[in-house]
Amino acid sequence: MNTQPDLLYSEEEEALRAAVRDLLADHCDAPGVIARTESGAPHDLSAWKALTDGMGLAGLLVPEAQGGQGATHREAAVVLEELGRAVAPVPYLTSAVVATEALLSCGDDELLGRLASGRTIGALAVGLHLAPGAAHQVAQVENGLLRADLTGIADAAVADVLLVPGDDGALYAVRAQDVTVTPQTSLDLTRPLATVTLAGAPGRRLGDAGPAVRRALRAGAGLLASEQLGVAEWALTETVRYLKERKQFNRPVGGFQALKHRLAQVWLEVVSLRAAARSAADALAAGDSLGEASVAVAVAQAYASPVAVRAAEEALQLHAGIGMTWEHPVHLYLKRAKADSIAYGTAGAHRAALAELVDLRAP
Incomplete structure (x- = not known):
């Protein structure tokens, strides 16, 4: 413990x-x-x-x-x-x-x-939007051959091997050349989604899918908070730098009290996000003998998504006109933050999971 x-x-x-x-x-x-x-x-x-x-x-x-x-x-x-x-x-x-x-x-x-x-x-052939423990699509398995249309698979286009849960409760390794990968329209173009079609693809049985998928999604959700922390920190740092340089009425925009208050609020949220993300990573590293890791992951994801989105939205707004251009990278961060907010479960899904874990269900 x-x-x-x-x-x-x-x-x-x-x-x-x-x-x-x-x-x-x-x-x-x-x-x-x-x-x-x-x-x-x-x-x-x-x-x-x-x-x-x-x-x-x-x-x-x-x-x-x-x-x-x-x-x-x-x-x-x-x-x-x-x-x-x-x-x-x-x-x-x-x-x-x-x-x-x-x-x-x-x-x-x-x-x-x-x-x-x-x-x-490798890529786990489970929808990016699914939280740990959520029901997911499975492939039909018959004589070692897999058939399915699996949607929302992140980074499938670049994967060499896909890990596919079967309807027999097993996890299978399937070579990328044996499946058809069709790109989906993705908000975050830096982490594209795809539909994976298996039409009698041969698979090698690896083990039980249930515990493997739960473990994988829990680690993904927990460490996603650290990625969201990086997004939020970039947004805050770059916005502060820009507001120190941009001048209005012959004085730096960053000196206006209203903007100071907005940035101070983002800073407080980012600091809290760092603590939540570090707690999740530390709990995952220590193991899960009494369920601490599941609680820490749920807390981190319940908090991380709104903070990363808010930081990116503030960056976009406070960069003013330049922030609305395609050439400025802030749109990449906002899209990543928005896409991450539903990856491995929404904040609401993790709050519900946390209520179950600590026995504080809504009346």
Whole structure:
């Protein structure tokens, strides 16, 4: 039982942050990300290769004996903060966290090692909008062949292997070349969604789908809060910087008291979000012997979504005319914040889950 969680960043975590931020500054500049969203191929595989081959970050959650780095969710959370700050179009959350957690539940060492290296990208074929424990689509399984139309699958377009729950209660690994991936219209073009069609696709049985999917979605929801923290911190930092530079009536706009109050409120919310996100990451890293992790994840997601959206909306409004242009990256952050607000469950869904977990149901 983790009675005294340490929410401060360690020296190693700060060093990891600095290294990831430097790498993303070289690979994920805002004009490049915007250009990719217009190209029809938004994923930045060169940045993914640098994160995985160069730094080994795809294997943070995988034990060393299985080919990974043997780190914890705390380190993965730091990476996700920086990926959120850069709205990096890489499949880190979907492959290195969600798909990896599902495989850790199943114990498939061979596929885990491939995902840990980053040379294979995985995606859990469950809708991005689903909260931990929610009912999800399954594929019909007959003689080892899978049939289904699965919608809302994040990063399916770049996945090499899909982890598909079957109607027999098992989780199957299906090669991407054996399915049809059809892009869906996505608000967040840096994390595109797709429909995955399996028309008699061969699958390899990995293990029980139920616990694997629950574990994967819980970790995804918990660490998504760190990505949302990165989005909110960028929005706040860039807005403060802009208002210090922009002048009106021959004085910096940031000196107006009304705007100071708005930014102070966002700062308070971002600080609280940092505490909630760190608590979720620390609880996931410590394990779940008594359910602390589930509570911490529900708290983090109940709070994170509205804060990230509010910070991005304030950034858009306070950047005034320039913020409304396509060339300014603030729209990327607002779209990521809005899309994240329904990813792995809405804030309302997590509040309802929290009420059940702590036995404080509505009358």
